[in-house]
Amino acid sequence: MAVGLSDPVNLFPVKGIELASMACGIKSNGRDDLVLIKVNKGATCAATFTKNAFCAAPVTVAKKHLAITNPRALLINSGNANAGTGKLGIRDAEQSCEWLADVLECSANEILPFSTGVIGEPMPMAVLNSGIKAISQLAVEDNWLTAARGIMTTDTIAKAISKQITIKDETITITGIAKGSGMICPNMATMLAFIGTDAKVEKGHLQQCLDKAVARSFNSITVDSDTSTNDACILLASGVSNAGLIEADSEAAEIFAQAVEDICLHLAHAIVRDGEGATKFISINVVSAATLAEARDVAYTIAHSPLVKTALFASDPNWGRILAAVGRAGIENLVLEDVSIYLDDVCIVSGGARDAAYTEEAGQRIMNQSEITIKVILCRGDVSTTIWTTDLSHEYVTINSNYRS
Amino acid sequence: MAVGLSDPVNLFPVKGIELASMACGIKSNGRDDLVLIKVNKGATCAATFTKNAFCAAPVTVAKKHLAITNPRALLINSGNANAGTGKLGIRDAEQSCEWLADVLECSANEILPFSTGVIGEPMPMAVLNSGIKAISQLAVEDNWLTAARGIMTTDTIAKAISKQITIKDETITITGIAKGSGMICPNMATMLAFIGTDAKVEKGHLQQCLDKAVARSFNSITVDSDTSTNDACILLASGVSNAGLIEADSEAAEIFAQAVEDICLHLAHAIVRDGEGATKFISINVVSAATLAEARDVAYTIAHSPLVKTALFASDPNWGRILAAVGRAGIENLVLEDVSIYLDDVCIVSGGARDAAYTEEAGQRIMNQSEITIKVILCRGDVSTTIWTTDLSHEYVTINSNYRS
Numbered sequence: 001m002a003v004g005l006s007d008p009v010n011l012f013p014v015k016g017i018e019l020a021s022m023a024c025g026i027k028s029n030g031r032d033d034l035v036l037i038k039v040n041k042g043a044t045c046a047a048t049f050t051k052n053a054f055c056a057a058p059v060t061v062a063k064k065h066l067a068i069t070n071p072r073a074l075l076i077n078s079g080n081a082n083a084g085t086g087k088l089g090i091r092d093a094e095q096s097c098e099w100l101a102d103v104l105e106c107s108a109n110e111i112l113p114f115s116t117g118v119i120g121e122p123m124p125m126a127v128l129n130s131g132i133k134a135i136s137q138l139a140v141e142d143n144w145l146t147a148a149r150g151i152m153t154t155d156t157i158a159k160a161i162s163k164q165i166t167i168k169d170e171t172i173t174i175t176g177i178a179k180g181s182g183m184i185c186p187n188m189a190t191m192l193a194f195i196g197t198d199a200k201v202e203k204g205h206l207q208q209c210l211d212k213a214v215a216r217s218f219n220s221i222t223v224d225s226d227t228s229t230n231d232a233c234i235l236l237a238s239g240v241s242n243a244g245l246i247e248a249d250s251e252a253a254e255i256f257a258q259a260v261e262d263i264c265l266h267l268a269h270a271i272v273r274d275g276e277g278a279t280k281f282i283s284i285n286v287v288s289a290a291t292l293a294e295a296r297d298v299a300y301t302i303a304h305s306p307l308v309k310t311a312l313f314a315s316d317p318n319w320g321r322i323l324a325a326v327g328r329a330g331i332e333n334l335v336l337e338d339v340s341i342y343l344d345d346v347c348i349v350s351g352g353a354r355d356a357a358y359t360e361e362a363g364q365r366i367m368n369q370s371e372i373t374i375k376v377i378l379c380r381g382d383v384s385t386t387i388w389t390t391d392l393s394h395e396y397v398t399i400n401s402n403y404r405s
Numbered sequence: 406m407a408v409g410l411s412d413p414v415n416l417f418p419v420k421g422i423e424l425a426s427m428a429c430g431i432k433s434n435g436r437d438d439l440v441l442i443k444v445n446k447g448a449t450c451a452a453t454f455t456k457n458a459f460c461a462a463p464v465t466v467a468k469k470h471l472a473i474t475n476p477r478a479l480l481i482n483s484g485n486a487n488a489g490t491g492k493l494g495i496r497d498a499e500q501s502c503e504w505l506a507d508v509l510e511c512s513a514n515e516i517l518p519f520s521t522g523v524i525g526e527p528m529p530m531a532v533l534n535s536g537i538k539a540i541s542q543l544a545v546e547d548n549w550l551t552a553a554r555g556i557m558t559t560d561t562i563a564k565a566i567s568k569q570i571t572i573k574d575e576t577i578t579i580t581g582i583a584k585g586s587g588m589i590c591p592n593m594a595t596m597l598a599f600i601g602t603d604a605k606v607e608k609g610h611l612q613q614c615l616d617k618a619v620a621r622s623f624n625s626i627t628v629d630s631d632t633s634t635n636d637a638c639i640l641l642a643s644g645v646s647n648a649g650l651i652e653a654d655s656e657a658a659e660i661f662a663q664a665v666e667d668i669c670l671h672l673a674h675a676i677v678r679d680g681e682g683a684t685k686f687i688s689i690n691v692v693s694a695a696t697l698a699e700a701r702d703v704a705y706t707i708a709h710s711p712l713v714k715t716a717l718f719a720s721d722p723n724w725g726r727i728l729a730a731v732g733r734a735g736i737e738n739l740v741l742e743d744v745s746i747y748l749d750d751v752c753i754v755s756g757g758a759r760d761a762a763y764t765e766e767a768g769q770r771i772m773n774q775s776e777i778t779i780k781v782i783l784c785r786g787d788v789s790t791t792i793w794t795t796d797l798s799h800e801y802v803t804i805n806s807n808y809r810s
Contacts, residue, residue: 053739054732084728086742086758119725120759183712183729224711226726227733306629306711306797307588307805314806320524321631323489324588327459328632334458337491353491354525392711394802400712401719 002274003281003370003390008148008160012173013141014196016040016238020138021150024131026079026117026124032150034131037074037194038104038139043238044203045071046210047112048218050186050231057082057089058113059230061097065109070203072110074194074234075100077117077128078151078179083229084120092123099132116153116179116192116230144196148177151192154399155181159270165259167252170243172199174259178267182276182400184223185304186214186231193218193233193267199256200239205248209257210235210264217264220387223275224396225304235260272388277396280312282389283373290381294331298376299387301329309392312372317363319348326376334378342375343367407679408686408775408795413553413565417578418546419601421445421643425543426555429536431484431522431529437555439536442479442599443509443544448643450476451612452517453619455591455636462487462494463518464635466502470514475608477515479599479639480505482522482533483556483584488634489525497528504537521558521584521597521635549601553582556597559804560586564675570664572657575648577604579664583672587681587805589628590709591619591636598623598638598672604661605644610653614662615640615669622669625792628680629801630709640665677793682801685717687794688778695786699736703781704792706734714797717777722768724753731781739783747780748772 018038026033039045047066049059065071075096082089097111104111115123148158162175180191201209214233246252273281284302289295302308305325311318322341327334341349343366348358366372423443431438444450452471454464470476480501487494502516509516520528553563567580585596606614619638651657678686689707694700707713710730716723727746732739746754748771753763771777 052729052732053734053736054728054741081725084725084754084758086756088758119723119729183726185733226710226712226729229725229729229732304709305631306801307631310802310805313802316806318524320486320489320634323459324457324524324631324634327457327634328590329458331458336459349489351491353489353493392802394799396711397715397718397797397799397802400715401721 002157003278005157005270005273008145008158010162011144011160011175012162012164014173014175014238015198016043016240017196017236018139018141019143019147020135021146022131022135022138025127026077033077033079034135035076035147035150036135036139037147039072039236040238040240041072043070043236044201044206046203046207046235048210048214048233050228052227052229054084054229056115056230057085057093058115059232060090061093062112062114062232065112068109071112072106073100073104074112074114076114076151076192078153079117080115080121080123081117081119081230082115082123085122088122092125095125096128096132099129103133103136114192114232116151119229144175144177151177151179153179153181154276155179155274157274159267159274161263161266163259163263165255167243167246167255170241172197172241172243174263176263176267178271180271181274182224183226183228184221184271184275185225185227186218186221191218191228191231191271195235195263196238198238198241199243200241200245201237202245205253206235206237209260212257213261213264216261217268221268221272222300222303222387222389223272269388272390275390276399277393278390279370279393280391281371282312282391283386284389285373285375285386287375287377287384288381289378289383292383292385295383295385296387298326298329298331298378299385301325302374303387303389306392312391313393315367317343317360317367319363322374323349338379340377344373407562408683410562410675410678413550413563415567416549416565417567417569417580419578419580419643420603421448421645422601422641423544423546424548424552425540426551427536427540427543430532431482438482438484439540440481440552440555441540441544442552444477444641445643445645446477448475448641449606449608449611451608451615451640453615453638455633457632457634459489459634461520461635462490462498463520464637465495466498467517467519467637470517473514476517477511478505478509479517479519481519481556481597483558484522485520485526485528486522486524486635487520487528490527493527497530500530501533501537504534508538508541519597519637521556524634549580549582556582556584558584558586559681560584560679562679564672564679566668566671568664568668570660572648572651572660575646577646577648578602579668581668581672583676585676586679587629588631588633589626589676589680590630590632591623591626596623596633596636596676600640600668601643603643603646604648605646605650606642607650610658611640611642614665617662618666618669621666622673626673626677627705627708627792627794628677674793677795680795681804682798683795684775684798685796686776687717687796688791689794690778690780690791692780692782692789693786694783694788697788697790700788700790701792702736703731703734703783704790706730707779708792708794711797717796718798720772722748722765722772724768727779728754743784745782749778
């Protein structure tokens with residue numbers, strides 16, 4: 001079902017980072033549900049987390065551990081979100097870190113836990129315990145695709161990407177994986193995404209790179225407007241490359257930051273392309289806004305409109321629904337006559353009404369595509385933004401009426 | 406498909422107000438698409454309109470006319486919204502008022518035009534002209550049900566209600582009709598609703614009554630979060646009852662205001678019960694909030710969540726989705742441990758996790774009902790609010806993938 005997305009290929013291992021995946025019994029269907037990502041001592045780590053006020057227990061624990069020290073390993077289970085689980089959930093997340101720390105002979109604070117799946121169920125700690133004991137034997141560097149598959153829930157396809165850049169004649173590798181298909185409207189954070197690099201980057205600088213990349217990628221997508229309790233994006237830098245430290249504000253830093261952003265954007269788009277029930281990949285481009293906030297308000301109002309989304313599913317150039325969405329976005333003193341709206345290169349609205357040259361045939365031609373750009377020109381300033389989303393299909397309703405069964 | 410809603414009965418005529426409905430040829434299926442509501446000279450009128458920045462041409466014209474004088478007639482067409490139609494749309498709306506004014510021998514400013522239907526199509530002025538010439542012959546007092554049917558679009562059932570109150574030993578009648586099924590998220594306004602009374606009420610006082618009633622009824626419902634370009638609610642007071650003027654701040658004013666609110670609430674609930682694809686009628690009751698704004702933010706975040714709505718459709722007590730929606734409502738310093746959530750009388754969340762006494766069976770029993778109350782207790786203050794919404798079903802996607810065909 002994923003729109004324009006095929007199985008990841010050419011994933012480069014990252015020196016210093018080893019991964020493993022296995023089925024320990026959390027998912028009832030026997031699929032992989034436990035993933036381990038180990039990193040060498042001395043690695044740095046940057047992270048962003050969900051801003052949902054009711055964040056999951058592992059998010060709380062991961063934030064706390066990250067504030068204390070750099071991690072040696074990430075432990076990710078898929079199948080149970082460990083969210084809405086109260087004090088027991090926190091204790092379970094801490095316990096799983098302690099178990100893994102015993103195996104890896106490090107401190108529990110050096111383990112970051114992550115969970116995704118059903119909300120509100122207690123963690124099955126016995127199967128998790130046996131899984132943790134078994135999984136560390138399996139960790140190898142060339143295992144990113146297996147890990148990408150291990151963190152999937154309602155995803156229909158694995159999401160991963162690699163990029164290599166050259167700094168001081170040395171090849172630096174960045175590889176990332178992500179999962180996410182529903183409950184997707186990241187708020188200053190993201191769904192589960194794990195990115196590794198062998199670059200050597202100081203922690204504060206690494207966090208800057210990640211924050212900027214996330215704002216333009218994971219924080220600019222939505223499937224269903226529902227911000228998850230478990231979103232997290234982690235960037236691990238093992239630092240074992242021979243290129244030496246990438247200093248902030250250097251040319252190398254620019255190349256590195258761009259590569260991180262490219263990786264994040266690919267993974268964010270992959271999440272949208274595999275959005276629950278998605279049959280279309282929609283870019284919403286708002287230009288000449290007065291502020292970034294109003295550009296994003298307009299873009300998200302269109303992206304969240306069930307009427308726009310069902311029209312996109314139907315390939316119906318029902319542009320009145322887009323116009324109505326722009327009108328209700330809450331922008332002060334918006335002048336209808338100044339606004340133009342395009343479907344790809346076809347102008348549908350100008351001067352407050354249907355564009356004089358618009359034909360239903362031209363609109364239909366664009367709507368029949370599986371990838372469409374909706375462009376809204378506001379004529380209020382010089383700020384632009386793009387966000388990405390899906391249509392709303394019968395399949396979305398089917399998936400979310402059946403998810404727990 | 407409407408949830409707990411049957412055809413309106415016992416609609417009382419209102420002295421001084423005559424109605425007519427006919428098929429003039431705007432709808433291609435031959436159904437009624439033109440409605441006239443005439444009122445005697447000396448009547449007062451209160452109104453609320455959509456806050457969508459791109460309001461439809463008839464809304465602009467109705468607002469302008471209402472600022473000049475009291476209306477003698479409302480002219481409503483269903484089938485074409487006359488929205489997103491630019492200067493031509495304004496001219497068409499003015500023209501239709503002039504045509505009706507000629508027939509009724511009054512000023513065009515005394516006509517208020519209303520439209521509902523597809524956005525962005527020019528009005529079929531020739532058929533409208535012949536309809537306007539024919540319709541005024543048909544207007545009689547006992548015609549509220551026919552008018553309620555004439556303003557329907559995707560509605561599956563007519564929406565109307567009557568109430569009689571006694572003031573100074575005289576019976577005063579209030580009768581109202583409404584339409585609306587999709588693009589329902591009124592913002593300080595409402596869908597099309599027309600309410601008539603024979604009470605004598607000064608214009609400013611009448612507007613106060615309406616504003617208060619609309620805030621607690623039409624402005625507290627949502628089907629799909631899409632605020633229409635055409636919403637309007639009109640309250641006509643013919644003033645011909647023998648009860649004399651209802652003075653502001655009198656006991657009679659209180660009785661009258663409560664009756665208007667009862668009428669509005671019935672019609673607003675009817676719109677939700679007939680929401681596109683609705684299989685359930687959901688009340689969302691947020692209590693002990695710090696402010697009305699945060700109570701409404703929490704309620705609307707739950708009501709607009711596609712994941713909550715599909716779980717309701719599936720009768721799945723997937724309460725984690727409700728918890729996640731409360732968490733992402735943007736409430737500052739919300740403490741998870743203080744929040745309780747109930748499905749009817751069943752506590753599902755308390756102390757930050759699933760309530761100790763909760764059982765899946767108890768949740769399932771409530772979820773199987775067609776009418777459900779979700780109660781969220783925030784423990785932050787003493788403000789409460791209730792909003793009403795529907796589930797999200799396959800039928801919603803079907804209706805909105807086919808609406809223009």
